[in-house]
Amino acid sequence: MKDQEIRLSEYGQKSVSAAPVSRMMVSFARDFREGVDINLGVGYVNEKTIPGRKIEEALHAVLARPERYRQALNYGEPQGSNNLIHSIKDFYRRCHIGGLPGKVLEKTEVVIGPSGITSLLEALAQVLPRGIVITTDPMYYIYCHVLERMGFEILAVPEDEEGIRMDRLAEKVKRLGVRKKEIQFLYIVTINNPTCTILSNRRRRQIVEWAFKLSAEEGRSIPVFFDKAYEEIIHDPRAEKPQSALSYDGQGIVYELGSLSKILAPALRIGYMMGPASAFLQAVRQRINDVGFSAPMITQEISSYLLDHCIEEQLAKVIAGYREKAVAVRRWIEEYLGEFLAECRGGQAGFYYYLTFAAMETTEGSPFFRFASRTTGNRVLDREGEALRPRAIYIPGEICVHSKGDLAAIGKRQLRISYGFEELEGIEKAIKILRDAALYARKERE
Template sequence: MAAVYTYSEESTHVRRSVLRELLAHAVDPNIISLATGLPSSQLLPVERFNECVNTVVSRDGARALQYSPQFVPLREWIADYMTRRGVKSTPDNILITNGCQHGLTLMSRLFLNPGDTAVVEQVTFIGIEHATGGRGATLRPIPSDLDTGADMDALEAAFKQEPHPKLAIIIPDFHNPLGISITPEKRQRAAQLANTYGIPLVEDDPYSPLRFIGDIPQPIKSYDTDGFVFYLGSFSKILAPGVRCGWIVGPSEVIRNLERLREAHDLETSTLIQRSITEFLSRGWLEEHLTQLNAANHLRRDTLLAALDNHLGQYATWTEPEGGIFIWVTLPEQIDTWDMIKEAIDNKVVYIPGGEFSVVGGYRNTMRLNFSNVANDKIAEGIQRLAAVIEKRL
């Protein structure tokens, strides 16, 4: 007799991740994948990271593999880095996490009870929905403008509503999936709203250092006055996803509480990994790596924009991000990117249907394209294949 299990509400909430399932298709070498959220595999600093592991092991010995509190030199480096970006920080303001997804989970656990309201962008990273909705929160979506980012009037309206939301999460830079960034004026207003209403606002920022045009804007957190803005960073996209390491910036009181919560969840991030990252950073290798990475991403973005112009220019529109790894494409109303995904895969090209990122449904005529983990000389061919599938439906 088959066992029948009674699962918790939390566990039944989490949707099957289409992104993760589509990753399976990305390994067939004949498919041109514009679907992933991966940094370029060719450019991952594998040898240099290994050199750092070797240095850490010979220098630190057993300390590199023993239990350990959060590694202070890593917190120090991050505090200095955030201070340089306009967020005055000490190591007490930094919590080491297993990456931004882990940060989203911890922030949701810290501030949300089941039934509370969380404000999220209506088109947003699926992991934000998992962290808040998985916590049992009711989502209050706000729209985003494709030129200026999340709608601040809608954020204020959501904050005013009774009962007040207990958390808000927005993506400031090179939005996943939209590719857009929030203007400085809106950043300042976001921080002001969080502090006026006393509602924690989380800035989920894995991408801002991936800017290849212009200067990196100050985080929303840099405009914080009373400690209601929280910044999430990650080494996944700027160093390597396989290190599983990121950070949260917040007031020391909140960081202490997050640290207890984090210890209760899974104790800590591998100290070998924390120490090896610190070695990588202290050698100045992150800057060198970012220079190389952003140059490659810039080239690929330009190639993708040109291909879109050539092949979809007659009927589609798209965002033109100044960094990051994603472009958001809007097709004519009659095109359903979910309906055509199987045919696209048969035609050896894959993308993510835009509706997958919507917490309000719709967006069926949109798609997310990645340009960081596809060879530059495959991009035009990929878009040509895509255009062939779309044009049959026009």
């Protein structure tokens, strides 16, 4: 470090080196070759699902009607645009989102984040005391890394096919002993990222009841935050319809986080939090004010227009698109990688598959990873003439599991692939590269 280095806060010091996944993605992005390399790592949505024309129409409509969309190019209020809040509630009512009864919806508060769910997650961590956060393992690594840098401790609990395991949760909390009092909140992703496991309604209720019990034991309210980023893209028609926990939250501890990123466009940066009025929510509003006053009014009003005018057909299009891809990709996973796999999760919702190899390591630097990223050092495998052969990029499971959790070892044999961003042709090509990588790694081991 230089003598005259600018002094940093604890958070600042922990943020100097990029989180592992950002480091990996930045290094790929630097020399990513459009149309050659295939990125199954990013959580980007599919470009074809973004309604560009409709967004353009909405922009014109908003600017043409200043009496309805007031001051759309000015600063906004920290709770968000009234039009958008009204449109979100109306969307929930019309499309029966979460099966919320009208009466519950009426008294539920909605706060729009300054920049998607991401910013609300940051805000809630900012206003809650430091301590232990309970979440599912594998975990939404991006937010969990943020929490750790902010000084929280993650208690990651393995999931089964219904979501976070209640028996393991009870065990782990028992093992905390007197440190149980340090539990601050639960963060549950309802369509888990990276696994796309759908939290069942039965499990959702068990989580809330467990939090009621813990709150009573501790003599304080311990909130549960359900992150529903992918909940509107459950595309398997056989999957259970999610029931919002807001309808049975008798104690005012449940908050839900929703987003328009996956169903309209991430660039709108619209995420919202729904739940009971409370001092906590007031503090979140103040935080929104502190970091930027509000989400940009123009994208809030555009989103309001889109929810009012075309969300039903848009949802149908998005769901059909991901369904088709999920089915095709599952087929290729079975065909090309089946013989190497112990488990494949996902395929009913969202756009990730989470694979567990029976014996193969997938970590950065493993033979499998080096083959897929063309860094084996063997010219024939890495290059064709002077050019690097096409690379397939994925998220190693090691990044997705908690480093001190029960899955730390198995995570080294796991990976997440996304079928969101890339088109089918590219995805098939990438899965074939992963097959060749598995064959190479098997040979290396022999």
